[in-house]
Amino acid sequence: MCCSVSGKSPKDEHDSKRLFQKNLRSSDNIKQRNTRNHLREICQRHGRKSQELITECDFICKQISSIVNVVNVYPAWNENDTTKIVFVVTHTGTNVEDDIKSKFKDHEEIDVITKAIDCFDSYCKDYQGHLREDDVKRLEACIDKYVERLAKKHRFLTLIEGCASKMNDDNDNNEPRLGLYVPAKGYIPIDEDPFDESYDGIRVDVREAVYERFRKYAKDVHTHVKMGCQIERKRKTGTLGLFVQHPFYGLCGVTCAHVLLDDEEKKAYNNKKFLDPEDPENFVHQPSPPHDIGVIRKVIVKEDARYPIGVEIAVIQIKKRGPNSGQFPAPRQPQPHGNGLEFNSGKICGKPNENDECFKFGCITDYTTGIVIKSIANARIEHDEHGTSIMRGQIKIQSSCSKPFAKHGDSGGPVFVHDSNGEVACIGLINAGCTRRGEAFVTPINIILQELETPNLIPFHPKNASLLRELTILKRDHSVMKEKIDRLLSAVCSGRQDSTLKRKKRKKIDFCPLSALEGKTLR
Incomplete structure (x- = not known):
């Protein structure tokens, strides 16, 4: 896409550096600066990697980044025309091209290419050929x-x-x-x-394609938390994944670390021996404050080329509204197979087969279906101000339905296949993906359990579900009974205090009257 704008570049540049610095001082000079020819001249004079060109382009990138729904923007070149600067804009939603045109309508031309990263294209699939x-x-x-x-x-x-x-x-x-x-x-x-x-x-x-993490908001409150529901901490949100019985923290939920922590926190929290359970900073809510369900107790991050299978998970100690079944949240739109589906067995499948059919629940796209596709030694890369992270050895899924397999907000969502007996088995947690291609990457469940030092997931067989419900009732009855006992004890203590005060008053009256001493001899 080309954004057309009017105005002219400076005709006289006797001292390009001085003019360059002058132009930096005010956005009012955008008419002089944001021009196709001006950028080409800087590139020809100072070089493609020069600080002069980079600084000019940074200014334009900031203008484009301020537009709603723009995710990222960077200046680029093409081998067919090495001095022509093109701005690559990734975005969500619609109307971004029109917004860019409007932003630069009074100025000269700049070259822009826009790429929607949340637009699912069912035809955007790679050839899946056999290799020796x-x-x-x-x-x-x-x-x-x-x-x-x-x-x-x-x-x-x-x-x-x-x-x-x-x-x-x-x-x-x-x-x-x-x-x-x-x-x-x-x-x-x-x-x-x-x-x-x-x-x-x-x-x-x-x-x-752009492969990225999935993270966003959802708004359902659950009396008993379920796999696939939304969780939040410090305005960061995603999907609650699976439940385990941790050897130290008891009943816990597991999700991706990036769902609840930013990159700096992930490094600070990684394998930290103690996270204060009383610190409100560590509280996790479902779906949002003030509805807390527990606290982060452990974070494990292995995003490095050294690890053949990467993992980044957060362990949430569940203190309130614990799960009582293997049910998922009800899909917002009725699904032919997604309604009433449960994961009760706790079974896992560490290495699903190519072309296995699978499904997942996420707090944004709910129930979706996909197919396990071949991915040879993949390594997903992400750059930020704190450095570069590399996640290797993830399971790749291709959507098989009319929408993406996952979107922003679905990170942490559990993914399942049907085993040879027809039972539902978990293969891992959604970690990242490419919405446009309908693809997602899943962290394998066996590596997650290995890092947690936990042999299996919590099963929700009917008997177990019944026991959990009975336990919930007992806890409720215990709470009611304790409240009644506390009231009785309070009343008894109050009665005893009243009686003691009355006795003390009587003693003063019976034994200390002055009239009783008249005419008596003291011995």
Whole structure:
């Protein structure tokens, strides 16, 4: 998309640096600064990676970032025209292109490409071809070797994945490729160089997608918390995942760490031996304050290239409104198979098969269905002001319904398959994904339980559910009885105090009257 604007670039730039600094002082000079030709001139004169060009582009990026629904924006170049600057804008919602045009309507032209990241496209799927075992091993070794280097050099790279490229009509004759996913194919950030054409002899296949964490708001209050309902802490929200019986903290809920903590907190809380259960900062609410359900007791984060399977989870000690069944929240829209579905067995499936059908519950998209698809040695990358995080070895899911498998707010949601006996078995928790492609990444359940030092999930068999309900009733009756006893004790104590006061008064009257001493001899 091109935003057309009017006005002229400075004709006379005897001292470009002085003019450059002058233009920085006020946004009133945007007419001089936000021009296609002006950016090209700076690029030609000072270079694509120069601080002059970066600072000019930063100013424009801030103007675009202020528009509602813009998620990210960065200046980029294309190998076909190395001095033309294009702004890549990722966004949610609609009308962003019109808003950008309106923002720059009185000024000269800038080149903008917009990419909606929350628009599901059911046709946006990769070729799932077969690869020989030796090619799979080559891809795994290649990703293992280069993931950290690529993550550091390319800050908008969001996924590295081994994939197959079709060479002819024979499905068994496919070429291994290194899939590198970026927001806009062909547009390279101005301070970066292109990807190599190949790594260790494996050709690169640049693909267009943004994989990101899912996090947002929902508003249902549950008398007994359920898998799939919304939780919140300090304005950060997501989905409550699974329930475990922790060896130290008892009944606990598990979700993704990024649902409840920002990146700085994740590093501070990671594997911390003691998190104060009385500190309100650690309280977790469902769905929002003041409806607290418990407190964060443990955070485990392994987002590093060293770990073949990444994990980032938060453990919530449930103190109020504990679960009493394996039920999920009711979907906001009736589903043919999602109504009344339960997860009672506590069964897990650590390594689902390719093409296995699956489903999940999240607090935003509710019940959705998908298919486990092949993903060779994937590594999802995320950059922020605190550094780079790399999540490897996640399970990849492709939506099989008319909407994305997950969206913002669904992080932490549990994902399930049906085992060979037809029973529901958990494969993990939603961690991230790409809304446009309808794909999601799931942290495997076996690594989650391993990190928690817990052998299994809490089963909700009918007998267990009945016992939990009876226990809830007993607790309620105990509370009522305790309240009655406290009132009786209070009344008794009050009565005793009244009696004591009366006796003391009588003693003073009976034994201390002055008239009683008249005419008596004291011995």
